[in-house]
Amino acid sequence: MKNKLILGLLCGAALGGASRANVTLVGSDIPNRSVMDGDFESFRANWRWPEPSSDWVVEIVKGGGRAGFAERSMMINGPLEATFESRVLDHTAVKSLNKEDVLHWRFSSNTEYPCDGRVTLALVFGDDERVVASRVKVPNGPDEPKTYEGFYTLTAADARQGMPRLKFTLESTHGIIVYVHWVDLKLLKSEPVQLAANAVAEGIELSWNRPVFSSGVTIYRSENERAGFTKVAEDIEGTHWTDSSIINGREYFYVLKRGDAVAEISSVRKIDSVPPAAPLDLKAFGEDWVVNLYWKTNDRDIAFYRVYRDTGDGLQCIAQHVGGEHFEDMLPEKGAENRYAVKAVDHSGNEGPFSGIVSAHVKAVRGASFSDLILKMPIHKQLRNDVWGADNVRPRDPDNGIEDSFWSYWGGKAIEENGKYHLNVVRWQEGHRKGHWAWPESTVAYAVSDHPAGPYEVVRDRSYDYKKGLGHNANIIPLNDGTYAMYALVDWKPTIFTSVSMAGPWKLLGEMKVNVPANYKNAYRLQRNLSGVQCDDGSFLFVTKAGAMIRSTQGILGPYDVVSGITQENETIPQKYRHSNYEDPTMWYDGVQYHMMINAFLDYRAVYLRSPDGIHWKYEDGLAYTPTCTVYEDGTRTFWYKVERPNVIQDEYGRATHLQLAAIDVPKADDYGNDRHSSKHLIIPLTVYKRLTMLNKEPVNAETKEVRVLMHSEEGFDARTDLDFKSLRFGASEAVNFGGGAKLKRTLKHKDGLILIFGEGNEISDKNFVGKLIGQTKESKLVVGYSKLVSE
Numbered sequence: 138m139k140n141k142l143i144l145g146l147l148c149g150a151a152l153g154g155a156s157r158a159n160v161t162l163v164g165s166d167i168p169n170r171s172v173m174d175g176d177f178e179s180f181r182a183n184w185r186w187p188e189p190s191s192d193w194v195v196e197i198v199k200g201g202g203r204a205g206f207a208e209r210s211m212m213i214n215g216p217l218e219a220t221f222e223s224r225v226l227d228h229t230a231v232k233s234l235n236k237e238d239v240l241h242w243r244f245s246s247n248t249e250y251p252c253d254g255r256v257t258l259a260l261v262f263g264d265d266e267r268v269v270a271s272r273v274k275v276p277n278g279p280d281e282p283k284t285y286e287g288f289y290t291l292t293a294a295d296a297r298q299g300m301p302r303l304k305f306t307l308e309s310t311h312g313i314i315v316y317v318h319w320v321d322l323k324l325l326k327s328e329p330v331q332l333a334a335n336a337v338a339e340g341i342e343l344s345w346n347r348p349v350f351s352s353g354v355t356i357y358r359s360e361n362e363r364a365g366f367t368k369v370a371e372d373i374e375g376t377h378w379t380d381s382s383i384i385n386g387r388e389y390f391y392v393l394k395r396g397d398a399v400a401e402i403s404s405v406r407k408i409d410s411v412p413p414a415a416p417l418d419l420k421a422f423g424e425d426w427v428v429n430l431y432w433k434t435n436d437r438d439i440a441f442y443r444v445y446r447d448t449g450d451g452l453q454c455i456a457q458h459v460g461g462e463h464f465e466d467m468l469p470e471k472g473a474e475n476r477y478a479v480k481a482v483d484h485s486g487n488e489g490p491f492s493g494i495v496s497a498h499v500k501a502v503r504g505a506s507f508s509d510l511i512l513k514m515p516i517h518k519q520l521r522n523d524v525w526g527a528d529n530v531r532p533r534d535p536d537n538g539i540e541d542s543f544w545s546y547w548g549g550k551a552i553e554e555n556g557k558y559h560l561n562v563v564r565w566q567e568g569h570r571k572g573h574w575a576w577p578e579s580t581v582a583y584a585v586s587d588h589p590a591g592p593y594e595v596v597r598d599r600s601y602d603y604k605k606g607l608g609h610n611a612n613i614i615p616l617n618d619g620t621y622a623m624y625a626l627v628d629w630k631p632t633i634f635t636s637v638s639m640a641g642p643w644k645l646l647g648e649m650k651v652n653v654p655a656n657y658k659n660a661y662r663l664q665r666n667l668s669g670v671q672c673d674d675g676s677f678l679f680v681t682k683a684g685a686m687i688r689s690t691q692g693i694l695g696p697y698d699v700v701s702g703i704t705q706e707n708e709t710i711p712q713k714y715r716h717s718n719y720e721d722p723t724m725w726y727d728g729v730q731y732h733m734m735i736n737a738f739l740d741y742r743a744v745y746l747r748s749p750d751g752i753h754w755k756y757e758d759g760l761a762y763t764p765t766c767t768v769y770e771d772g773t774r775t776f777w778y779k780v781e782r783p784n785v786i787q788d789e790y791g792r793a794t795h796l797q798l799a800a801i802d803v804p805k806a807d808d809y810g811n812d813r814h815s816s817k818h819l820i821i822p823l824t825v826y827k828r829l830t831m832l833n834k835e836p837v838n839a840e841t842k843e844v845r846v847l848m849h850s851e852e853g854f855d856a857r858t859d860l861d862f863k864s865l866r867f868g869a870s871e872a873v874n875f876g877g878g879a880k881l882k883r884t885l886k887h888k889d890g891l892i893l894i895f896g897e898g899n900e901i902s903d904k905n906f907v908g909k910l911i912g913q914t915k916e917s918k919l920v921v922g923y924s925k926l927v928s929e
Contacts, residue, residue: 158397162226163303164243164321167392167399168357168366173228176319176363180206184314187212194222202312211317213307221317222261223303231324234300236293243286243321244305246275250809251570252313257306258320260289263298272308275315279809282318288325311570319363330400334391336407340381343391343403350395351376357392362402366392384438385409386484413439413481413489416462421477423497425875426506426759428466430477432492438483445491447476450772452491455765457529457776467742467763472503504911504921505874506759507734507745510824511796513770517592520773525567525815529776530802534769536592538797539584540817543567545808547576547816548782548799550613550723551589552621552639558786559639560584560593560818561600561623563611567815573801573808580606581625583641589786589795590820601634601643603627612723612784613639614669614677614693622646622693624667624679631664633693650695651687663687663699668723668784670731670751678751680722684735686752700752704735707746709756714744723784724751727791727826729923730907734761734783743783747923749906758874762796767819778803780819790828796821827854827922829910832892836927837901837908844879844895846910846924847887856891857884860920865912868899873909901926 164175171178173192182188187205189195195204202215213219240260248254254277258270269289276283295301303322307315330347343356354373357366358380370378383389385407393400416432430444444456448470456464469475475498478491503509517536524535525542539546539562549562561581569575581600584593599606600623608625616622616635623634623643631649636642649667653660662682669679676690679697684704687697704710704719717737724733731748743761746754764777777800785793801808801816808814828849831837837844844867848856868878879895886892893910901908905926912920 159241159326159399160229160231160324162229162231162240162322162324163223164319164323165363167402168368168394171319171364173223173226175321177206177209177211178364180209182207184208184212184214187214192224194224196220196222198306204307209318211305211307211320212314213309214314215312216309218306218308221305221307225300225302226322227300232300234291234296234324236291236296238291238296239325240289240291240301241286241321241323241325242269242289243284244270245282245284245318246273247278247280247282247316247318248275248309249278249314249316250311250572250574251277252310252315253308254310254313254315255308256285256315256317257308258285259304259306260295261302261304262295265294265298266304267295272306279807279812282316286321313570327398330393330398332391332393332400332403334389334403334405336405337379339379340383341389341391341405341407342377342379343393344377345393345400346376347400350393350398350400353395354378355394356380357394359390360387362390362404366390383407384484385411386438386440386486408485409438409483410485410487411483412487413483415490416442416479416481416492419477419479419492419495421475421495421497423469423475423499426469426471426499426501428469428475428477428497428499430464430466430479430495432462432479434462434481436481436483436489438485439481440484440486441482443480443482443488445478445480447478447494448473452476452478453772453774455774467760468508468765469497469499470503471499471501471505471509474498501758501874502876502911503913504919505757505870507757507761508759508763508766509919510793510921511762511766512822512824513768513772514821515590516769516771517590520769520771525813526802527778527814529778530800531775532773533775538591538818538820539593539595540815542815544582545573545575545816546799546818547579547609548784549581549611549797549818550784551586551593551786551795551797551820552613552615553589553786553788554639556587558586558589558593560586561611561613561639562593562595562818563609566810568811570810572810572812572814573805573816575810576609578607579609581608581611581623582606585640590822593818597641600641601645603632603634603645608632610666610782612668614671617671617673617675624649624669626665629664631667647694649693649697651697651699652695654699657699659683662703662720663697666721670724670726672726672751678724678731680724680733680735682720682722684719684722684733688752701754704744704746704754707754707756709746709754710744711756714740714742714756717742721781721783725785725787725791725793726751727787727793729829729925732793736781736783738779738781741779747907755904755906757870762798764800767800767821777801777819779805785823786820788825792826792828793823794825796823824919824921827856827910827920829908829922829924831908831924831926831928833926834928837899838926839899839901841899841901842897843882844899844908846893846895846908848890848893848910848922850890854914857886859914859916860891861913861915861917865893865895865910865920867893867895867908867910869901869905870907870909871904872900873911878909878911 187207200217204219520532634643666682686701722735782799786795832845866878
């Protein structure tokens with residue numbers, strides 16, 4: 138067994154009656170369920186909210202916080218010390234114990250992050266505590282839990298006081314969680330049977346050392362050391378047996394049982410070097426904006442699959458770890474043939490050959506979705522491997538956005554001012570003992586770059602002096618008078634700072650106030666993850682954590698009224714996306730309409746919505762981004778585990794020019810202090826919407842015979858010479874996104890660009906508040922823009 142420490146010794150009289158069964162008082166009773174839930178299986182609560190138990194009395198002895206059961210563990214989260222005492226263990230057929238009975242105890246423990254975590258275990262007989270493990274220092278995460286075990290021989294005084302209780306004492310420092318993952322207590326009636334497991338050519342061979350187990354043996358197997366055991370053989374004669382039904386590369390745990398007697402657990406994993414067969418019968422189905430792939434396999438030894446796509450530059454891996462025989466490509470290339478192939482990887486790490494190649498098109502056209510705006514990232518100097526991060530995010534350009542080995546960065550909004558790009562970015566020390574979960578102690582730093590995509594250099598460690606720069610979710614609100622406001626969550630309060638310049642100094646203005654409706658669910662979300670704008674009439678609109686809008690007509694501090702529901706209640710979003718867990722919104726205004734992106738953090742995707750007033754939002758077909766959207770100009774793709782905290786850089790007209798994302802290379806819980814994992818602020822260039830001015834003096838609708846739109850020329854784009862006129866479509870987004878809408882009839886020159894005159898067929902209805910244009914240039918570059926429906 139791994140990480141086992143025996144703390145006690147068996148003493149007293151030898152065990153007699155080798156055929157008699159041991160009795161489980163608490164914990165593992167393979168193949169049956171854990172006795173008195175010694176695996177804490179019934180406790181699935183979040184670690185922030187550990188639950189009480191009817192089997193244990195919990196008392197916090199020192200410090201504040203929570204203690205109880207969560208995530209299938211006993212834990213303390215915050216307290217310096219807490220005790221957990223079980224009820225009297227008289228729930229089995231054993232109702233009394235005798236002098237010289239032997240109890241075998243075991244438990245598994247570690248901490249979440251580095252601290253001086255200690256665990257004490259005592260057997261309690263009446264009022265007498267028999268400490269069997271005294272303040273053992275348990276491993277610190279990320280180290281694996283260690284198993285502690287020992288034996289206790291009862292005295293006559295113990296036996297007179299009846300059945301015992303278990304008592305754990307958990308101690309911590311720095312508010313770090315200390316876990317006990319499971320506990321076993323057995324009354325020993327026989328000596329243990331030693332079971333050995335070894336990989337052989339035919340499979341896994343088991344052998345054992347007790348003649349009493351030489352007939353009538355039943356063998357159980359599981360891929361989990363503590364649960365899930367199923368019978369694989371019975372009535373075995375002799376002391377050897379070979380399991381030939383295994384899958385190479387998987388770890389198996391075995392237990393022998395004869396009558397009520399059980400042998401010790403043994404585990405083994407057999408590795409091979411034979412690659413798996415290619416997946417069979419691959420099929421691709423192009424839908425509105427996604428492609429669904431399905432395949433089959435006759436090979437049992439498959440750990441996962443890798444999916445490859447070719448849109449003209451060869452097969453490139455787009456998914457490194459697919460668990461089943463299905464994959465949804467959420468960001469296929471629109472308007473092109475997407476060719477796919479799949480490889481299998483077995484449990485020993487061997488990669489097989491490609492499947493056959495299949496292809497599919499989606500129905501939506503390029504430009505239908507916000508994700509179509511995402512461009513390949515320029516390489517500032519070179520892509521490097523000598524940077525932090527898992528293999529899936531290397532090589533990469535460390536000069537994109539901001540990153541370094543000393544800090545973990547997590548979101549911000551860059552603003553162009555006086556020819557420089559200014560970023561107030563959230564960060565915490567990478568070496569913090571809590572790793573990524575140090576974010577509640579994050580500060581806001583001020584960084585500057587000469588270029589929108591970076592590199593950004595921190596020029597002031599604290600954007601503001603208040604609370605020593607403490608803050609999270611920092612965001613910038615450009616004000617109508619040319620100055621700026623900054624929102625930050627400081628001590629869990631929505632705090633506003635103001636400055637005449639992005640360079641500061643930032644002065645504390647105060648705390649935002651929200652009029653929370655009666656019985657409002659999860660009211661805390663109205664104060665967190667805020668992104669906002671000041672409207673032309675001077676009022677303020679903010680989108681809150683889950684997408685609800687709040688509005689103030691009395692200044693940026695409020696009070697704010699809740700003026701919309703959350704994103705999950707938006708019926709314009711398709712059912713398949715509507716009920717995701719949404720948070721991390723960003724919103725902006727470009728003079729034509731309001732824009733919002735909001736992240737579905739459990740589904741690794743984000744949606745994009747538009748609004749005429751910042752209150753009523755309409756979903757735009759497709760997705761905004763996924764973690765696979767980061768591709769460099771040389772074709773190198775990185776696979777960030779998660780991208781969150783979206784924001785955009787805006788130009789002088791309010792248009793989004795770059796997408797900003799917080800990116801992490803591994804699950805947040807796997808990012809520890811002083812390791813090779815961290816997070817950074819990414820900045821990705823976008824295709825910028827073209828400036829369109831509606832010239833029709835009457836509101837455009839489906840009956841309009843002719844629509845006149847001025848497309849403005851600008852630096853790097855001449856509307857009179859660069860457009861592919863045949864590609865242009867204008868009308869309702871629902872139509873244009875799928876190749877419909879009005880076609881271009883003719884053009885007229887204009888001093889500011891080109892007047893585009895479209896005929897009938899725009900399909901605009903009362904559901905539309907703007908018209909959408911999609912097309913391309915003569916060089917096949919995407920052209921997208923929106924216009925009002927009537928001249929202003």
